[in-house]
Amino acid sequence: MAPPREETVESKSSENLRVLPGDDLSDVFISTRGSKFRLGPGLRQEGETVVACKCGILRKKEPNDVFWIDNHQKRYVPVKGETVLGIVVGKAGDVFKVDIGGSVPATLSYLAFEGATKRNRPNVAIGDVVFGRLLVANRDMEPELVCMDSAGRSGGLGIMSDGGFMFQCSLGLVRKMLSPKCTLVKQLGQVMPVELAAGMNGRIWLRGKTVSSTITAMNAISSAEFMTESEIRLMVHRLQDSVSGMWSGIS
Amino acid sequence: MESSDMNDSGLRTAGSEQNLLSRPDGSATFTQGDTSVMAAVYGPADVRQNKEIIDRATVEVIYKPKSGMPGIREKSKEQLIRNTCETVILTAMHPRSSITIVTQEVQDSGALLACCINASCMALMDAGVPMKCLVAAVTCMLDSEERLVLDPTDKQAKDALCLATFAFDSTNKKVVTSTFQGSCTMQQYQSLLASCQTASQKVFDFYRTSAERRLAKS
Numbered sequence: 265m266a267p268p269r270e271e272t273v274e275s276k277s278s279e280n281l282r283v284l285p286g287d288d289l290s291d292v293f294i295s296t297r298g299s300k301f302r303l304g305p306g307l308r309q310e311g312e313t314v315v316a317c318k319c320g321i322l323r324k325k326e327p328n329d330v331f332w333i334d335n336h337q338k339r340y341v342p343v344k345g346e347t348v349l350g351i352v353v354g355k356a357g358d359v360f361k362v363d364i365g366g367s368v369p370a371t372l373s374y375l376a377f378e379g380a381t382k383r384n385r386p387n388v389a390i391g392d393v394v395f396g397r398l399l400v401a402n403r404d405m406e407p408e409l410v411c412m413d414s415a416g417r418s419g420g421l422g423i424m425s426d427g428g429f430m431f432q433c434s435l436g437l438v439r440k441m442l443s444p445k446c447t448l449v450k451q452l453g454q455v456m457p458v459e460l461a462a463g464m465n466g467r468i469w470l471r472g473k474t475v476s477s478t479i480t481a482m483n484a485i486s487s488a489e490f491m492t493e494s495e496i497r498l499m500v501h502r503l504q505d506s507v508s509g510m511w512s513g514i515s
Numbered sequence: 516m517e518s519s520d521m522n523d524s525g526l527r528t529a530g531s532e533q534n535l536l537s538r539p540d541g542s543a544t545f546t547q548g549d550t551s552v553m554a555a556v557y558g559p560a561d562v563r564q565n566k567e568i569i570d571r572a573t574v575e576v577i578y579k580p581k582s583g584m585p586g587i588r589e590k591s592k593e594q595l596i597r598n599t600c601e602t603v604i605l606t607a608m609h610p611r612s613s614i615t616i617v618t619q620e621v622q623d624s625g626a627l628l629a630c631c632i633n634a635s636c637m638a639l640m641d642a643g644v645p646m647k648c649l650v651a652a653v654t655c656m657l658d659s660e661e662r663l664v665l666d667p668t669d670k671q672a673k674d675a676l677c678l679a680t681f682a683f684d685s686t687n688k689k690v691v692t693s694t695f696q697g698s699c700t701m702q703q704y705q706s707l708l709a710s711c712q713t714a715s716q717k718v719f720d721f722y723r724t725s726a727e728r729r730l731a732k733s
Contacts, residue, residue: 282730284723285603285640286648286685306645308605317605317645319726337643339540339559341609367559367612403610 280323283316283333290314292322293331304332336436340365340465342401347421349430349463350409352392360388362396362409365465370407372396377411378418386423393424393469395461424461428471429478435466437489448488451500452481455507480507518546519724524717525665525710526653527626531634531725533641539617541642545634547666549624552631554638558614571606572614578631579619592628599632599652599682599692605645614644625669626654628680628694633718640726649685651718652692653711654678657699663706665714679707683715685722 281292290313293301303309306318316322320335340348342364350362353369360372372394377386388394396409411421424430440446441462449460458481461469468485472478484503488496518530527548536542539555546552559572566573576597578589585593600616616638618631629652636650655665656675664671672678677697684691690708699707 282727284649284685284726285646288686315647317608317647318643319640319730320643321730335643336534336641337540339642341559367561367609403608 280321282320283322284319285317287316288313289316289322299329301329301331304330306333306335307331334436334439336434338434338466340435342366342370342398342407343464344398344401346401346464347395347397347462348409348465349424349461349467349469350394350396350465352388352390352394354390355388362394364398364407364409364463365467366407368406370396370398370409372409372411376409377422378416388423393428393430395421395424395463395469397421420461424469426471428459428469429482430467430469431482431486433466433468433486434489435464437486438462438464438466438468440489441468441485445493446496447493448485448496448500451497452484452503455500455504456481477507519721524714526714526717527666527668529633529718529721531637531721533637533725533729539638539642541638541640541644543634543637543641544621545630545637547626547630547633548668549622550626550630551621552627552634553619553621554631554634555617555619556614556635556638556642556644557617558642558644559609559612560615562611562613566613567611568606570610572604572609572612574601574604574606575613575615576600576635577615577617579617581620581623592631595628595692595694596631596635599650600635600639602691603636603646603648603650603684604639605647608645623669625667625672626680628652629654629666629682632682632692637722637725640722647684647686649719649722650682650691651685651715651722652680652682653714653718654680655707655711655714657697657703657707661703663710665710677703677707679704679711681708681711681715683712685719688712688715 293314308315308317318333318335320333323334324331348364350364352360353363354361358374361369362372364370374385380386396411398407399410400408413419441448456477459471470481472481530546533543536555539557541556544553562573576593578593580589616635632652656667656678658664659674677699679695682692
């Protein structure tokens, strides 16, 4: 192994280690030897060793020792159970084709909506934005979306109707926004009420009371990608000042 | 733009910048001295029916010369880059999809093929394409007095007895690709190979420092 990496292993803890494809991470996992651990995205087992296959930061989640690699990827690879925002691109018989940013479009059955029956078809048009959950997602099959949970309720999923605006951002930003540590959405909601749906495929849909508030919220979210928690707080604070100033100027 | 001085190893100064294009899934420029190449990666994306492979991803490489239409020489370069990249990409992870690498020559001042391979590798890293390991290519030559020159410029390469480009993988430092022009003895070939192999470590170190600096920002 190259000498520079051994130094990094010694000088830093196993967490937040920067790894490159092909790095042998066996020495990181020595501490967990004996106990079970799980390998997430970006890590592979090669015989007795664990090897990274992506460039990024090694992350660890405590309760049952889950390891994965966090990176700034733009291309979405569908994962089962994730919620995504898609655009309906076609109808084929009783399924809709939905573009979710993956390598192939996902299918969405017309029966996979709340209250849908064979008689009562949902009103879906080509070009609509849908917020759905991935029911099937593996590398050998076409991904399948549903817009309801196992109990048949929508639970916020479905067609994003009545205006609103969808924009593309990096996958890392959505993950950051949805992580429990991040307070961006909560803080933004105190400044201006917005409806928001964040898809794990790097798409965010939002609707404010006015067009200008929608644009402001979009800019605030997309600028937060490389900000720390305190910087976000400062940014939203400034936003609050300028928004209140703007509105008082109008009235 | 990251850059590092490699004079002690005989290589020209290398520099790179990742994620500089907004449309592709991953992109990078790689410069070695005055030679500069820009690479973009799209994938895993949809694949044309006739190019679909049932159990792995299709790797495509498009090489764009600085001017004019790509000819036979460019097609052979594409093939070399494609075969080099396909060996390190875990194509079985994304069956029935395509990984397209577009390499654009910006400036050719010698060792262009090596620069193309290195730029493609950095772009693949940026795109988050799963890879077995990294790959680094180094060019070297023997001049008219049979002296070994690493990473030659185009002026130096004009009066070369032979010119070789080798690509190595990062885990075992084994040869992935080898191309050769001209003629030399067995011993000379071995010494060319050995010096390229030691120099490739510098390229791998460069990959690591630039990746660490990039990740430190986030």
